[in-house]
Amino acid sequence: MKLFSVIRKEIRAVKSQRISILLILLYPLLGTLLLGLAMTGTDVTTAPVNIGIISNGSSLTNEIASATQNFNFIPYSDLIAMKNGIKRKEITVGLEIIEQPDDLTSSIVNVHFDNASGFASGIFVDYIKTNIQKIAHEKTILAISDILSTTNTLSTNLQSELGKLSNFRTQLDLTENSLDSLDQKINSFDLITIRDDIDTQQAMVQKYKQKHNAFKSQLVLVRNEYTTMYSNYTRWKNEFNNIKNNIYYLRNNINSKKADLENAIIQLNAMYSQIPPTIQANYLTQLNILDSINNSMSTWDSTLTSIDSSLTQIENYQTQLDHSINQIGTVISQLEQESYELELALTNAETATHTMETQLYLLEQTLNEAKQIILDGKQSKTAISSQLNTSEQLFLDLVPKLNAFKQLNAELIIAPITINFVPVHVNSRLTWHIFNLDPTQIGILVSNAITITLILTCVLLTAIVILLEKSQQIPLRTFMNSASPFTLISGKIGGQLIIAILETIMILVVSVIAFGFPLSTNFLGLTLAILLIGISFIALGLIIGSFTNNQSTAILLSLLLIIPMLFISGIIIPLDLMPPAISFISSFLPLTAANNLLVGVIVKSSSAIFLLKEISALVGISLIGILVTLLKR
């Protein structure tokens, strides 16, 4: 009794609010019709429509005209004239085609339409847009064909590049081998031994230089001795020549004197007879003495001859000595020359060893640098090799893909799936229905319309009524009377539920008339689903009403709850298109559960066992809402 009283009051409370009545009427009507509009299409292909066109006679104009043959194309000279044509309703849509002379820039089609004419021109705009997109699609196919051709070429080039890469790698390997060989050669350089040899050579040069210096000193002494000896010898030779000359002169004198003497003896002997005998004897004695002198002088001469012979012998010796001395002088000069040359050679050797040392140092540095270069070269080779491997792998990966491209069909890329719409219940569609939908679409439409309408009305109305009661201090009265809180809340739910059922009936009636919604739907299941959905949404309204203190806040909070749910419940955007996280969250939302439940009952004709998740969610929400409201009181 009390329950019915509360239920009646609840309906009266809603009725007393004009905005509530308006909402109750508008939500099912507008919601359903708008959803229907959103989900249906109108056959514009046969409509006799005038389309204005401004064009430079390009091929694109002809293509568009060809694609939309059913329309009457009216040419305009300029944009202003065409816009005026739209304003005067001569044409529904005006096309301004700007085709670019080159292939680098997109052609432009400006579609002018009367945006004040509601969605009528919008439909034709969409149709024309579709046709233009179709032309664009064909152009795209051509472009993709080009791409595929290019891809093919690219694939071939890639193969070639892969070959070059292989060659490059071989060359790199050869270079590495060369570097290894060079490295080995450089390593085979025994610089230490060379340095030791050079040091030994330097030591020897120093040693020989010292010896040479000693020899040079000795040679100077010998030269001095030789010079002294030569000087003495020259003096002695001069003396000897003087003696010889003197002896020669002496011999000549002796011979001359002897000849004179012999002449004198002859003459004396010839005179002997003439000389007095008294003196003869004396004479004779004297003559004998002269003979004896002559003899002596012959002896002397022989002695002198012997001396002369000795001198000649000496002279011969002297000549030999001269020769020997000259030989010695020559030898000394030669020795001096050789000493000089030796010194020069030693100096050169010393310079050479220094140069060698410097060169060795430079060689050492050069070798080190060469080794570093080899090391760097090897590292570079390793890095290049690695990069080549990566590149090669990329190329190798790319090649089969590019090869696979060859198998592709340009048409297939653009339209990979061909969708055919095959209506199951073709006969159930009545020709006078406002919208032209297939049964599945109708089922989804009705489910969506009921869910959206119920969440808007149940949540908002319940919250608003609670806030209205709060503002009118009704809890002061209900608090102090004999009706239990549970009765009051049950009555509130009952009243709101009746409104929800009325809303649903209105939607079903509209759906039957407008879309030919099949009445063969499981009505028991639908009723139970509506009751459960209604109670759960009312429970949400109860929670919002319990925790807010004025209607504005309640409405805002309700919308804050409802609008995001609308967007992620799968009603507006398919759940499959959402990110997994959002999709997961969505599965727990009451709106999602409600929509899935209704789609399950209306469209899929699922049994309750398959809808346990949705049923559990909605029962849970209902219990939480009622419990929270009871505790809040």
Place this chain on the structure above:
Amino acid sequence: MSIAYQQLNKVKGQKGSTIISVKKVSKSYGQKKVLDAISFDISAGEIFGLLGSNGAGKSTITKIMLGFELANKGKVVFFNGGPFDHKTKISIVPQQIAAYLDFTVQTNMEYFTSLTKIPKKEQKKRIDFLLNWLDLQDFKQMKIRYLSGGYQRLVNIALSLISDPEIIFLDEPTVGLDPKMRQMFWQKIKELQEAGKTIILTTHYMDEAERLCTKLVLLKNGKLIKKGRPKELIRNFGGLGLLELELDKRLTTRHFTLVQKQLPKNLIYLKNKTILIPYKQSQNFGEIISTTKSIIDAKYSIKSIYLKEPNLEDVFLNITGEKMGDTK
């Protein structure tokens, strides 16, 4: 033609027995103490006034008595339990109307009657009685939103009396009403008391409390400053009364001296043609009347008489040193 409430509904039970006992109730909101160890008892059948200016703690103690709020300390006992144990015996008449404003009076009455334990057959009778008693029959088909403030208050009372409660909380019932409507309200409240109802009246109107209440407590800044019957409080704490007699001419010095001799205990003033005679409430008023007669005998005419008796306002002023409404 209205009928008297007591003709139909009489509270059975012992009048004068304590039905509500408030025991050392304290309440704070954060650091602010709004009630400080308040104690008083309310007996059956009396009009109990909760008197104080805004912020005195009247609403808070009412909410605690009704169980809408919990006391930090102390407790409230209804009979032998809490308010919820006897909620069908209790009703509230809030200052602002508590009803569905877009429903008619009749619909509201029917709805709230349906929530009571009144049998279905008697519900209509009960509604009709209340509408008649409060002269609302002519307005029963009107939406409450369109009623005047005074009639909305009457509907408010009607809705509160549907369950025929024994204890009625009235929160500032006459605020904003015209004098005629106030008089009517007072009459109805008196009738309820006569029917044996216990009324807890929250008001800041001293005259209303003085006129209606059989007992009251004076609250100031969450403290109970005085409790008792209004007349006792006025007698004990109200101070002097004042009689002003305006004459046709100024009293001569000889006559003034004569008056002073006749009323030697009173400190009489002369202000132009007006004689001001302060008096104690315990004073024999016959002496003052005799003096007045002697003035008339001395050929003076009395143009006007103004008698100002001490009231609860004076009690409040004398106890707190502040006028009602000055307190913060």
